[in-house]
Amino acid sequence: MEKRDLKTWRRVFGKVKGAFGETDFDKKVIKVDRSKHKNKALYNVPKKDSSLINTLVHENMHAEYPKMTEKQVKKKTRTKLKKMGRKQKLKVYSQFK
Numbered sequence: 100m101e102k103r104d105l106k107t108w109r110r111v112f113g114k115v116k117g118a119f120g121e122t123d124f125d126k127k128v129i130k131v132d133r134s135k136h137k138n139k140a141l142y143n144v145p146k147k148d149s150s151l152i153n154t155l156v157h158e159n160m161h162a163e164y165p166k167m168t169e170k171q172v173k174k175k176t177r178t179k180l181k182k183m184g185r186k187q188k189l190k191v192y193s194q195f196k
């Protein structure tokens with residue numbers, strides 16, 4: 100599957116309506132709502148999928164692989180997170196301003 104380069108994308112924390120995060124392909128902006136992650140029961144998302152790091156990796160994945168379905172992104176995010184160490188996770192956090 101074709102992977103996109105996110106060099107020209109901006110990644111920010113901010114308010115998102117109705118979701119943990121969003122990927123705007125026109126503006127090339129990934130926005131993640133940090134405050135939403137305090138309420139883990141939101142949107143019927145299972146606990147394992149509702150951590151902040153999960154959302155960051157998830158939204159990155161949407162931007163990198165625009166053709167992936169929501170189901171694929173969820174599955175791949177879980178697999179990726181299992182392989183990621185502390186350093187790699189910190190790197191993902193540092194992408195967001």
Ligand SMILES: [Zn+2]
Binds near residue numbers: 169172
């Ligand atoms: Zn998604």
